Amino acid sequence: MQPPVDPSVIPAPASVRASGGAGFALARSTRILTPPGSPAIARVGAYLAAALRRSTGYPLPVASAGVRGDRSGILLETGSDDLGDEGYELDVTGAAVTLRARGPEGLFRGVQTLRQLLPASIEDSTVQPGPRRLPAVRIVDRPRFAWRGAALDVARHFFSVDEVKRYVDLISLYKLNILHLHLTDDQGWRIAVDGWPKLGTHGGSTQVGGGRGGFYTKQDYWSIVRYAQDRYLTVVPEIDVPGHTNAALSSYPELNCDGRPPQLYTGIDVGFTSLCLDKPVTYRFLDDVIGELAALTPGPYLHIGGDEAKTVPDDRYAAFIERVQGIVRAHGKRVIGWQETAKAKLLPSSVVQYWDVRSSSDAVRQAVKGGNKVVLSPASKAYLDMKYDSSTRLGLEWAGHVEVRDAYDWDPATLLDGISERDVLGVEAQLWSETLRGITDAEFMALPRLPGIAEVGWSPASSRDWDDYRRRLAAQAPRWSAMALHYHRSPQVFWPK
Ligand code: TNX
Numbered sequence: 001m002q003p004p005v006d007p008s009v010i011p012a013p014a015s016v017r018a019s020g021g022a023g024f025a026l027a028r029s030t031r032i033l034t035p036p037g038s039p040a041i042a043r044v045g046a047y048l049a050a051a052l053r054r055s056t057g058y059p060l061p062v063a064s065a066g067v068r069g070d071r072s073g074i075l076l077e078t079g080s081d082d083l084g085d086e087g088y089e090l091d092v093t094g095a096a097v098t099l100r101a102r103g104p105e106g107l108f109r110g111v112q113t114l115r116q117l118l119p120a121s122i123e124d125s126t127v128q129p130g131p132r133r134l135p136a137v138r139i140v141d142r143p144r145f146a147w148r149g150a151a152l153d154v155a156r157h158f159f160s161v162d163e164v165k166r167y168v169d170l171i172s173l174y175k176l177n178i179l180h181l182h183l184t185d186d187q188g189w190r191i192a193v194d195g196w197p198k199l200g201t202h203g204g205s206t207q208v209g210g211g212r213g214g215f216y217t218k219q220d221y222w223s224i225v226r227y228a229q230d231r232y233l234t235v236v237p238e239i240d241v242p243g244h245t246n247a248a249l250s251s252y253p254e255l256n257c258d259g260r261p262p263q264l265y266t267g268i269d270v271g272f273t274s275l276c277l278d279k280p281v282t283y284r285f286l287d288d289v290i291g292e293l294a295a296l297t298p299g300p301y302l303h304i305g306g307d308e309a310k311t312v313p314d315d316r317y318a319a320f321i322e323r324v325q326g327i328v329r330a331h332g333k334r335v336i337g338w339q340e341t342a343k344a345k346l347l348p349s350s351v352v353q354y355w356d357v358r359s360s361s362d363a364v365r366q367a368v369k370g371g372n373k374v375v376l377s378p379a380s381k382a383y384l385d386m387k388y389d390s391s392t393r394l395g396l397e398w399a400g401h402v403e404v405r406d407a408y409d410w411d412p413a414t415l416l417d418g419i420s421e422r423d424v425l426g427v428e429a430q431l432w433s434e435t436l437r438g439i440t441d442a443e444f445m446a447l448p449r450l451p452g453i454a455e456v457g458w459s460p461a462s463s464r465d466w467d468d469y470r471r472r473l474a475a476q477a478p479r480w481s482a483m484a485l486h487y488h489r490s491p492q493v494f495w496p497k
Contacts, residue, residue: 003074008475009116010451011175011458012468013141025094026118033065033072037142038078040104045076048111052118055482057127072096076107082446086177086232087142090114092134108232109175113139113410120478145412147375147426148457149236150450152442153385153433155185155206155247156268158214163439164191165227167365170446170485173398174454177309178279179228180236180303180428183216186246186265186273190215195288196252196262202264203247210435212265221296229298236336237293240305241286242275242312242320249273254281268434271310277320288329294331301351302328306337318344325350336375351425354416355379357399365418370484381410382453384445385432394445404490405406408452409466425488429453440486447487448473470494 007016034045039360045062065075074097080089081102086103088110099110108152117135121128150171152159159167166178189203192215204215216224225235245255246265253261257276275282281384293301296348306323310316321337321344326368329347336351342363346352348371350447354364355377368374376382379399386402407429436442451473455464470493478496480487489495 006136007117007137007139008472009113009139010469010472010476011455012463012472013113013139014460014463014473015140016146019091019093019136021094021136022133023136024094024097024134026052026056026058026130026134030058030060031384032060032062032076033073034062034076035078036064037065038104041076041078043109044104044107044111047076047108048076048114048147050381051111051115052122055122055124055128056130059380075099078103080106081461083140083142084256086175087140088113088139090137090139090450092117092137092262094136097134107233107273109143110141110465112173112175115173116479119220120475121483123479123482125482126277126436132304143175143458144460145424145426147178147373147428148176148454149180149426149428150446150453151180151182151238151377151428151430152208153182153185153431154190155182155433157209157211157433157437158188158190158204159433159439159442160214161216161220161224163442164224165339166439167442167446168228168231168233170443171450171454172233174451174452175361175458176413177233178236178428179224180238180241182303182432184237184239184247184305186242188213188215189247189251189268191221191293193289193292194218195292196279196285198251199248199289203251206266207266208266208268209437218292218296225296227297234298234299234301236299236301237314238305239293240303240307241324242248242317243271243273243307244275244305245275245308246273246470247284248275252285254279255285267483271308274309277312279317283323283327286324287330288462290324290327291331294333297333300334300477301336302331303336303353304328304341305338306341307355309340312414314343319339320344337426339364346370346372348372351375352376353381355430361416361419364416368419369370374419374423375425375428375430376412376415377430378410379430381406382428383430383432384449385430385434385436388449388490390421392488394441396432396434397457402449404448404452404492405466407449408455408464408469409455411461412456413461427453427457443486444488447485448476448493451476 200215207213
Protein backbone atom coordinates (compact mmCIF):
# COMPACT_ATOMS: atom_id res chain seq x y z
CA MET A 1 0.00 0.00 0.00
CA GLN A 2 1.13 3.50 -0.75
CA PRO A 3 1.81 5.54 2.38
CA PRO A 4 -0.28 8.70 2.55
CA VAL A 5 1.71 11.80 1.72
CA ASP A 6 1.52 14.07 4.68
CA PRO A 7 4.58 16.21 4.51
CA SER A 8 4.14 18.67 7.34
CA VAL A 9 6.48 21.11 5.69
CA ILE A 10 6.53 24.79 6.70
CA PRO A 11 6.40 26.96 4.68
CA ALA A 12 3.96 24.98 2.53
CA PRO A 13 5.60 24.22 -0.81
CA ALA A 14 3.99 25.59 -3.97
CA SER A 15 3.27 22.06 -5.17
CA VAL A 16 3.49 18.61 -3.55
CA ARG A 17 2.46 15.38 -5.27
CA ALA A 18 2.65 11.80 -4.05
CA SER A 19 4.74 9.89 -6.54
CA GLY A 20 4.05 6.33 -5.41
CA GLY A 21 6.21 3.76 -3.72
CA ALA A 22 7.64 3.43 -0.27
CA GLY A 23 9.97 6.38 -0.49
CA PHE A 24 13.66 6.59 0.27
CA ALA A 25 15.31 5.05 3.30
CA LEU A 26 18.35 6.85 4.59
CA ALA A 27 21.04 4.21 5.23
CA ARG A 28 24.58 3.84 6.49
CA SER A 29 25.70 3.58 2.87
CA THR A 30 23.92 6.72 1.63
CA ARG A 31 26.12 9.21 -0.16
CA ILE A 32 25.49 12.84 -1.00
CA LEU A 33 26.59 13.67 -4.53
CA THR A 34 27.20 17.18 -5.82
CA PRO A 35 28.15 18.45 -9.29
CA PRO A 36 31.87 18.48 -10.03
CA GLY A 37 33.43 21.93 -10.01
CA SER A 38 30.98 23.65 -7.67
CA PRO A 39 32.49 24.30 -4.26
CA ALA A 40 29.37 26.29 -3.24
CA ILE A 41 27.10 23.31 -3.89
CA ALA A 42 29.59 21.00 -2.17
CA ARG A 43 29.21 23.25 0.89
CA VAL A 44 25.42 22.86 0.76
CA GLY A 45 26.03 19.10 0.61
CA ALA A 46 28.32 19.35 3.64
CA TYR A 47 25.68 21.34 5.52
CA LEU A 48 23.10 18.64 4.78
CA ALA A 49 25.50 15.87 5.76
CA ALA A 50 26.28 17.58 9.07
CA ALA A 51 22.55 18.03 9.77
CA LEU A 52 21.88 14.33 9.13
CA ARG A 53 24.97 12.83 10.79
CA ARG A 54 24.18 13.93 14.33
CA SER A 55 21.15 11.70 14.86
CA THR A 56 22.02 8.91 12.41
CA GLY A 57 25.67 8.39 13.14
CA TYR A 58 26.04 7.57 9.42
CA PRO A 59 29.15 8.73 7.60
CA LEU A 60 27.17 10.34 4.73
CA PRO A 61 30.20 11.24 2.62
CA VAL A 62 29.84 14.18 0.25
CA ALA A 63 31.35 13.31 -3.11
CA SER A 64 31.51 14.76 -6.55
CA ALA A 65 29.10 13.06 -8.97
CA GLY A 66 31.20 11.41 -11.68
CA VAL A 67 30.31 11.89 -15.31
CA ARG A 68 28.75 8.45 -15.56
CA GLY A 69 28.48 8.11 -11.82
CA ASP A 70 25.74 6.13 -10.17
CA ARG A 71 22.44 7.80 -9.55
CA SER A 72 21.62 6.63 -6.07
CA GLY A 73 21.73 8.43 -2.77
CA ILE A 74 21.03 12.11 -2.27
CA LEU A 75 21.79 14.02 -5.44
CA LEU A 76 22.19 17.78 -5.55
CA GLU A 77 22.01 18.95 -9.13
CA THR A 78 21.77 22.14 -11.12
CA GLY A 79 18.89 22.83 -13.51
CA SER A 80 15.31 24.03 -13.01
CA ASP A 81 16.39 27.47 -14.15
CA ASP A 82 12.84 28.74 -14.42
CA LEU A 83 12.31 28.48 -10.65
CA GLY A 84 14.48 31.52 -9.87
CA ASP A 85 17.42 31.61 -7.49
CA GLU A 86 15.52 30.22 -4.52
CA GLY A 87 13.22 27.71 -6.18
CA TYR A 88 13.94 23.99 -6.29
CA GLU A 89 12.50 20.63 -7.29
CA LEU A 90 12.69 17.62 -5.01
CA ASP A 91 12.01 14.09 -6.24
CA VAL A 92 12.00 11.21 -3.81
CA THR A 93 11.98 7.66 -5.19
CA GLY A 94 13.13 4.37 -3.73
CA ALA A 95 16.54 4.78 -5.34
CA ALA A 96 17.35 8.43 -4.85
CA VAL A 97 16.49 11.80 -3.47
CA THR A 98 17.11 14.29 -6.25
CA LEU A 99 17.22 17.97 -5.42
CA ARG A 100 17.54 20.30 -8.39
CA ALA A 101 17.87 24.08 -8.48
CA ARG A 102 19.52 26.82 -10.49
CA GLY A 103 22.34 27.04 -7.96
CA PRO A 104 23.35 26.64 -4.33
CA GLU A 105 20.75 29.00 -2.89
CA GLY A 106 17.79 27.04 -4.22
CA LEU A 107 19.48 23.81 -3.18
CA PHE A 108 19.90 25.18 0.33
CA ARG A 109 16.17 26.02 0.53
CA GLY A 110 15.40 22.54 -0.75
CA VAL A 111 17.63 20.98 1.90
CA GLN A 112 15.40 22.56 4.56
CA THR A 113 12.41 20.86 2.98
CA LEU A 114 14.28 17.57 2.84
CA ARG A 115 15.02 17.77 6.58
CA GLN A 116 11.36 18.32 7.35
CA LEU A 117 10.35 15.25 5.31
CA LEU A 118 12.35 13.06 7.69
CA PRO A 119 11.05 12.09 11.14
CA ALA A 120 11.50 14.66 13.90
CA SER A 121 14.18 12.54 15.58
CA ILE A 122 16.47 13.43 12.66
CA GLU A 123 17.06 16.77 14.45
CA ASP A 124 18.32 15.18 17.65
CA SER A 125 21.89 15.91 18.65
CA THR A 126 22.58 12.29 19.63
CA VAL A 127 22.16 9.06 17.67
CA GLN A 128 18.54 7.91 17.57
CA PRO A 129 16.93 4.68 16.34
CA GLY A 130 15.41 4.64 12.81
CA PRO A 131 13.57 4.23 10.56
CA ARG A 132 14.52 7.30 8.60
CA ARG A 133 12.35 7.32 5.56
CA LEU A 134 11.40 10.15 3.21
CA PRO A 135 7.97 9.77 1.59
CA ALA A 136 7.82 9.31 -2.19
CA VAL A 137 6.96 12.80 -3.35
CA ARG A 138 7.61 15.31 -6.02
CA ILE A 139 7.84 18.88 -4.80
CA VAL A 140 8.18 21.95 -7.00
CA ASP A 141 8.65 25.08 -4.97
CA ARG A 142 9.61 28.72 -5.12
CA PRO A 143 8.97 31.74 -2.90
CA ARG A 144 6.14 34.20 -3.34
CA PHE A 145 8.14 37.19 -2.03
CA ALA A 146 11.82 38.06 -2.41
CA TRP A 147 12.28 39.51 1.09
CA ARG A 148 11.52 37.19 3.98
CA GLY A 149 13.16 38.65 7.03
CA ALA A 150 13.59 38.34 10.74
CA ALA A 151 14.80 41.26 12.81
CA LEU A 152 16.59 40.84 16.09
CA ASP A 153 16.97 43.77 18.49
CA VAL A 154 20.42 43.34 20.01
CA ALA A 155 20.35 46.90 21.37
CA ARG A 156 17.82 46.73 24.21
CA HIS A 157 19.36 43.50 25.42
CA PHE A 158 22.66 42.40 23.98
CA PHE A 159 22.85 38.98 22.30
CA SER A 160 26.21 37.23 22.05
CA VAL A 161 27.56 36.14 18.67
CA ASP A 162 26.64 32.54 19.49
CA GLU A 163 23.10 33.54 20.39
CA VAL A 164 22.70 35.40 17.11
CA LYS A 165 24.00 32.34 15.26
CA ARG A 166 21.46 30.17 17.03
CA TYR A 167 18.74 32.55 15.87
CA VAL A 168 20.15 32.34 12.33
CA ASP A 169 19.89 28.55 12.50
CA LEU A 170 16.29 28.82 13.62
CA ILE A 171 15.15 31.28 10.95
CA SER A 172 16.99 29.46 8.17
CA LEU A 173 14.89 26.34 8.88
CA TYR A 174 11.87 28.25 7.59
CA LYS A 175 13.60 29.57 4.47
CA LEU A 176 13.96 33.17 5.60
CA ASN A 177 16.62 35.02 3.64
CA ILE A 178 17.15 38.30 5.55
CA LEU A 179 18.61 38.83 9.01
CA HIS A 180 17.93 42.41 10.09
CA LEU A 181 20.08 43.38 13.07
CA HIS A 182 18.86 46.37 15.08
CA LEU A 183 22.34 47.40 16.21
CA THR A 184 21.75 50.72 17.93
CA ASP A 185 19.16 52.28 20.17
CA ASP A 186 18.83 54.47 23.24
CA GLN A 187 19.93 51.65 25.52
CA GLY A 188 22.99 50.49 23.63
CA TRP A 189 25.31 50.85 20.63
CA ARG A 190 26.38 47.35 19.63
CA ILE A 191 28.86 47.69 16.78
CA ALA A 192 32.46 48.89 16.92
CA VAL A 193 33.26 51.94 14.81
CA ASP A 194 37.00 52.60 14.46
CA GLY A 195 36.68 56.36 14.16
CA TRP A 196 34.34 56.60 17.17
CA PRO A 197 35.50 53.95 19.63
CA LYS A 198 33.46 55.11 22.63
CA LEU A 199 30.27 54.09 20.81
CA GLY A 200 31.05 50.48 21.66
CA THR A 201 33.07 50.79 24.85
CA HIS A 202 30.80 53.34 26.50
CA GLY A 203 27.60 53.26 24.42
CA GLY A 204 27.52 49.47 24.51
CA SER A 205 28.36 49.08 28.17
CA THR A 206 24.87 48.50 29.53
CA GLN A 207 21.36 47.43 28.51
CA VAL A 208 17.73 47.49 29.63
CA GLY A 209 17.57 46.86 33.35
CA GLY A 210 21.19 47.89 33.82
CA GLY A 211 22.99 44.66 32.92
CA ARG A 212 26.42 44.46 31.37
CA GLY A 213 25.52 44.92 27.70
CA GLY A 214 28.22 44.42 25.10
CA PHE A 215 29.08 45.21 21.51
CA TYR A 216 30.38 43.38 18.44
CA THR A 217 33.91 43.92 17.29
CA LYS A 218 34.28 44.07 13.53
CA GLN A 219 35.45 40.44 13.60
CA ASP A 220 32.36 39.47 15.59
CA TYR A 221 30.08 41.19 13.11
CA TRP A 222 31.91 39.63 10.20
CA SER A 223 31.57 36.17 11.70
CA ILE A 224 27.79 36.69 11.97
CA VAL A 225 27.66 37.90 8.37
CA ARG A 226 29.61 34.84 7.21
CA TYR A 227 27.53 32.44 9.25
CA ALA A 228 24.36 33.96 7.80
CA GLN A 229 25.80 33.90 4.28
CA ASP A 230 26.55 30.19 4.63
CA ARG A 231 22.80 29.77 5.24
CA TYR A 232 21.89 32.04 2.32
CA LEU A 233 20.76 34.85 4.57
CA THR A 234 21.68 38.46 3.89
CA VAL A 235 22.46 40.64 6.89
CA VAL A 236 20.78 44.06 6.89
CA PRO A 237 22.34 46.14 9.67
CA GLU A 238 20.33 48.97 11.20
CA ILE A 239 21.74 52.18 12.59
CA ASP A 240 18.63 53.90 13.92
CA VAL A 241 18.74 57.70 13.42
CA PRO A 242 18.02 60.49 14.19
CA GLY A 243 15.94 59.28 17.19
CA HIS A 244 16.70 56.27 19.39
CA THR A 245 20.23 57.61 19.83
CA ASN A 246 20.80 58.12 23.55
CA ALA A 247 23.73 55.68 23.64
CA ALA A 248 25.50 57.63 20.87
CA LEU A 249 24.75 61.00 22.50
CA SER A 250 26.08 59.75 25.80
CA SER A 251 29.28 58.53 24.11
CA TYR A 252 29.89 61.70 22.07
CA PRO A 253 28.17 64.74 23.60
CA GLU A 254 29.07 66.88 20.57
CA LEU A 255 26.29 65.01 18.71
CA ASN A 256 23.78 66.57 21.10
CA CYS A 257 22.54 70.12 20.44
CA ASP A 258 23.40 71.24 23.98
CA GLY A 259 26.80 69.54 23.84
CA ARG A 260 26.22 67.76 27.14
CA PRO A 261 26.32 63.97 27.54
CA PRO A 262 23.10 62.38 28.78
CA GLN A 263 23.41 59.46 31.19
CA LEU A 264 23.26 56.00 29.70
CA TYR A 265 19.63 54.87 29.59
CA THR A 266 18.36 51.50 30.82
CA GLY A 267 14.58 52.05 30.70
CA ILE A 268 12.21 51.18 27.87
CA ASP A 269 10.58 54.47 26.85
CA VAL A 270 10.96 55.54 23.23
CA GLY A 271 11.05 58.78 21.26
CA PHE A 272 12.89 61.18 23.54
CA THR A 273 16.28 61.57 21.85
CA SER A 274 17.68 62.95 18.61
CA LEU A 275 21.03 63.63 17.05
CA CYS A 276 21.54 67.37 16.58
CA LEU A 277 20.38 68.02 13.02
CA ASP A 278 22.14 71.41 12.73
CA LYS A 279 25.68 70.44 13.46
CA PRO A 280 28.18 69.49 10.73
CA VAL A 281 29.72 66.94 13.12
CA THR A 282 26.49 64.93 12.96
CA TYR A 283 27.02 64.32 9.24
CA ARG A 284 30.73 63.53 9.63
CA PHE A 285 29.69 61.02 12.27
CA LEU A 286 27.07 59.47 9.99
CA ASP A 287 29.46 59.33 7.07
CA ASP A 288 32.03 57.48 9.19
CA VAL A 289 29.56 55.06 10.73
CA ILE A 290 27.76 54.31 7.46
CA GLY A 291 31.04 54.06 5.56
CA GLU A 292 32.51 51.53 8.00
CA LEU A 293 29.32 49.51 8.14
CA ALA A 294 28.94 49.51 4.36
CA ALA A 295 32.47 48.22 4.01
CA LEU A 296 31.69 45.34 6.39
CA THR A 297 28.35 44.43 4.85
CA PRO A 298 28.19 42.46 1.60
CA GLY A 299 24.40 42.83 1.25
CA PRO A 300 22.94 45.72 -0.75
CA TYR A 301 20.89 47.35 2.05
CA LEU A 302 21.59 49.50 5.09
CA HIS A 303 18.68 50.19 7.44
CA ILE A 304 18.68 53.78 8.73
CA GLY A 305 15.80 53.40 11.18
CA GLY A 306 14.05 56.76 11.22
CA ASP A 307 11.21 55.72 13.53
CA GLU A 308 9.75 57.70 16.37
CA ALA A 309 11.92 60.80 16.09
CA LYS A 310 9.27 62.52 18.14
CA THR A 311 11.31 65.62 18.98
CA VAL A 312 11.98 66.53 15.32
CA PRO A 313 9.53 68.59 13.18
CA ASP A 314 8.45 66.88 9.93
CA ASP A 315 10.20 69.19 7.45
CA ARG A 316 13.54 68.98 9.22
CA TYR A 317 13.10 65.26 9.62
CA ALA A 318 12.53 64.83 5.87
CA ALA A 319 15.62 66.89 5.00
CA PHE A 320 17.68 64.80 7.40
CA ILE A 321 16.50 61.48 5.94
CA GLU A 322 17.25 62.72 2.42
CA ARG A 323 20.77 63.67 3.48
CA VAL A 324 21.39 60.30 5.15
CA GLN A 325 20.02 58.57 2.05
CA GLY A 326 22.67 60.40 0.06
CA ILE A 327 25.40 59.20 2.43
CA VAL A 328 24.22 55.59 2.16
CA ARG A 329 24.18 55.85 -1.61
CA ALA A 330 27.65 57.41 -1.69
CA HIS A 331 28.84 54.28 0.11
CA GLY A 332 27.26 52.09 -2.53
CA LYS A 333 24.23 50.84 -0.60
CA ARG A 334 20.46 51.12 -0.77
CA VAL A 335 18.32 52.51 2.04
CA ILE A 336 15.63 50.72 3.93
CA GLY A 337 13.88 52.77 6.61
CA TRP A 338 10.84 52.56 8.87
CA GLN A 339 7.59 53.89 7.44
CA GLU A 340 8.23 57.39 8.84
CA THR A 341 11.00 57.78 6.23
CA ALA A 342 8.26 57.84 3.57
CA LYS A 343 7.72 61.47 4.61
CA ALA A 344 11.01 62.26 2.85
CA LYS A 345 11.75 62.24 -0.90
CA LEU A 346 13.02 58.76 -1.36
CA LEU A 347 15.11 57.44 -4.21
CA PRO A 348 13.24 54.77 -6.19
CA SER A 349 15.72 52.19 -4.90
CA SER A 350 14.85 52.91 -1.26
CA VAL A 351 12.56 50.55 0.62
CA VAL A 352 9.95 51.47 3.21
CA GLN A 353 9.19 49.18 6.12
CA TYR A 354 5.61 49.38 7.38
CA TRP A 355 5.11 48.69 11.08
CA ASP A 356 2.88 51.14 12.94
CA VAL A 357 -0.69 49.90 12.72
CA ARG A 358 -1.86 52.81 14.89
CA SER A 359 -0.94 55.57 12.49
CA SER A 360 -1.93 56.49 8.94
CA SER A 361 -0.30 54.64 6.07
CA ASP A 362 -0.83 57.54 3.65
CA ALA A 363 2.86 58.33 3.35
CA VAL A 364 3.59 54.67 2.60
CA ARG A 365 0.98 54.71 -0.18
CA GLN A 366 2.54 57.91 -1.51
CA ALA A 367 5.97 56.26 -1.59
CA VAL A 368 4.53 53.27 -3.42
CA LYS A 369 3.04 55.62 -6.04
CA GLY A 370 6.56 56.99 -6.44
CA GLY A 371 7.83 53.48 -7.15
CA ASN A 372 9.19 52.43 -3.77
CA LYS A 373 8.74 48.88 -2.58
CA VAL A 374 7.44 47.99 0.87
CA VAL A 375 8.44 45.42 3.46
CA LEU A 376 5.49 44.59 5.70
CA SER A 377 5.92 44.18 9.44
CA PRO A 378 2.47 45.09 10.78
CA ALA A 379 2.91 45.17 14.54
CA SER A 380 -0.43 43.45 15.19
CA LYS A 381 0.78 40.41 13.22
CA ALA A 382 4.52 40.40 12.73
CA TYR A 383 5.75 41.71 16.10
CA LEU A 384 7.04 38.68 17.90
CA ASP A 385 7.66 40.78 21.00
CA MET A 386 3.92 41.23 21.61
CA LYS A 387 2.44 38.95 24.25
CA TYR A 388 0.49 35.95 22.94
CA ASP A 389 -2.24 36.70 25.45
CA SER A 390 -2.58 38.46 28.77
CA SER A 391 -0.89 35.60 30.62
CA THR A 392 2.34 35.64 28.58
CA ARG A 393 5.27 36.10 30.93
CA LEU A 394 7.34 38.15 28.44
CA GLY A 395 6.58 40.81 25.90
CA LEU A 396 4.78 44.10 25.36
CA GLU A 397 1.15 44.86 24.56
CA TRP A 398 1.02 48.21 22.77
CA ALA A 399 -0.12 46.61 19.49
CA GLY A 400 -2.41 44.15 21.28
CA HIS A 401 -1.90 40.45 21.72
CA VAL A 402 -0.54 38.48 18.79
CA GLU A 403 -1.68 34.87 18.89
CA VAL A 404 -0.40 32.21 16.52
CA ARG A 405 -3.36 32.66 14.20
CA ASP A 406 -2.92 36.45 14.08
CA ALA A 407 0.66 36.01 12.92
CA TYR A 408 -0.43 33.54 10.22
CA ASP A 409 -3.84 34.55 8.96
CA TRP A 410 -3.22 37.65 6.82
CA ASP A 411 -2.26 38.40 3.28
CA PRO A 412 0.41 40.90 2.21
CA ALA A 413 -1.47 41.79 -0.97
CA THR A 414 -4.58 42.97 0.88
CA LEU A 415 -3.18 44.28 4.18
CA LEU A 416 -3.13 47.94 3.16
CA ASP A 417 -5.56 49.69 0.84
CA GLY A 418 -3.84 50.79 -2.33
CA ILE A 419 -0.83 48.52 -1.82
CA SER A 420 -0.91 45.39 -3.89
CA GLU A 421 1.19 42.31 -4.50
CA ARG A 422 3.63 43.99 -6.86
CA ASP A 423 4.36 46.82 -4.39
CA VAL A 424 5.34 44.36 -1.69
CA LEU A 425 8.96 43.30 -1.56
CA GLY A 426 8.19 40.96 1.31
CA VAL A 427 7.54 40.48 4.99
CA GLU A 428 9.58 40.61 8.17
CA ALA A 429 9.08 39.34 11.71
CA GLN A 430 10.33 41.70 14.42
CA LEU A 431 11.78 40.63 17.71
CA TRP A 432 12.29 43.67 19.92
CA SER A 433 14.10 42.82 23.10
CA GLU A 434 12.95 45.24 25.81
CA THR A 435 11.65 42.26 27.82
CA LEU A 436 13.83 39.50 26.37
CA ARG A 437 17.00 38.51 28.16
CA GLY A 438 18.82 36.20 25.85
CA ILE A 439 18.16 33.58 23.23
CA THR A 440 15.91 31.36 25.33
CA ASP A 441 13.41 34.20 25.71
CA ALA A 442 13.78 34.99 22.01
CA GLU A 443 12.96 31.41 21.03
CA PHE A 444 9.90 31.39 23.26
CA MET A 445 8.52 34.47 21.49
CA ALA A 446 9.54 33.39 17.98
CA LEU A 447 8.15 29.88 18.27
CA PRO A 448 5.50 29.20 17.19
CA ARG A 449 4.80 32.55 15.46
CA LEU A 450 7.85 32.97 13.24
CA PRO A 451 7.05 29.96 11.01
CA GLY A 452 3.69 31.63 10.29
CA ILE A 453 5.33 34.82 9.03
CA ALA A 454 7.73 32.65 7.02
CA GLU A 455 4.79 30.93 5.34
CA VAL A 456 3.06 34.26 4.67
CA GLY A 457 6.21 35.30 2.81
CA TRP A 458 6.96 32.06 0.97
CA SER A 459 3.82 30.11 0.16
CA PRO A 460 1.28 30.88 -2.56
CA ALA A 461 -1.86 32.49 -1.14
CA SER A 462 -3.90 29.65 -2.63
CA SER A 463 -2.08 26.99 -0.59
CA ARG A 464 -2.64 28.67 2.76
CA ASP A 465 -5.22 27.46 5.21
CA TRP A 466 -5.24 27.94 8.97
CA ASP A 467 -6.47 24.47 9.91
CA ASP A 468 -3.99 22.75 7.66
CA TYR A 469 -1.28 25.10 8.89
CA ARG A 470 -1.84 24.44 12.57
CA ARG A 471 -1.73 20.71 11.94
CA ARG A 472 1.66 21.16 10.26
CA LEU A 473 2.76 23.50 13.04
CA ALA A 474 1.94 20.93 15.70
CA ALA A 475 4.18 18.49 13.85
CA GLN A 476 7.09 20.92 14.22
CA ALA A 477 7.05 20.72 18.00
CA PRO A 478 8.94 17.40 18.28
CA ARG A 479 11.58 18.90 15.97
CA TRP A 480 11.96 21.91 18.25
CA SER A 481 12.26 19.58 21.23
CA ALA A 482 14.91 17.55 19.42
CA MET A 483 16.80 20.79 18.76
CA ALA A 484 16.33 21.95 22.37
CA LEU A 485 14.44 25.03 21.15
CA HIS A 486 12.02 26.70 23.54
CA TYR A 487 8.50 27.36 22.36
CA HIS A 488 5.15 28.53 23.62
CA ARG A 489 2.42 25.88 23.69
CA SER A 490 -0.31 28.13 22.37
CA PRO A 491 -3.83 26.82 23.07
CA GLN A 492 -4.66 27.49 19.41
CA VAL A 493 -2.67 24.43 18.34
CA PHE A 494 -3.25 20.75 19.22
CA TRP A 495 0.29 19.91 20.28
CA PRO A 496 1.40 16.29 20.39
CA LYS A 497 1.83 14.91 23.90
C1 TNX B 1 8.25 50.26 18.32
S1 TNX B 1 8.98 49.30 15.54
C2 TNX B 1 9.54 50.51 17.96
C3 TNX B 1 10.64 49.90 18.72
C4 TNX B 1 10.15 49.16 19.92
C5 TNX B 1 8.92 48.37 19.55
C6 TNX B 1 8.42 47.52 20.67
C7 TNX B 1 9.73 50.55 15.61
C8 TNX B 1 10.16 51.04 14.34
N1 TNX B 1 9.90 51.16 16.80
O1 TNX B 1 11.59 50.87 19.08
O2 TNX B 1 11.16 48.31 20.36
O3 TNX B 1 7.92 49.25 19.15
O4 TNX B 1 7.38 46.71 20.24
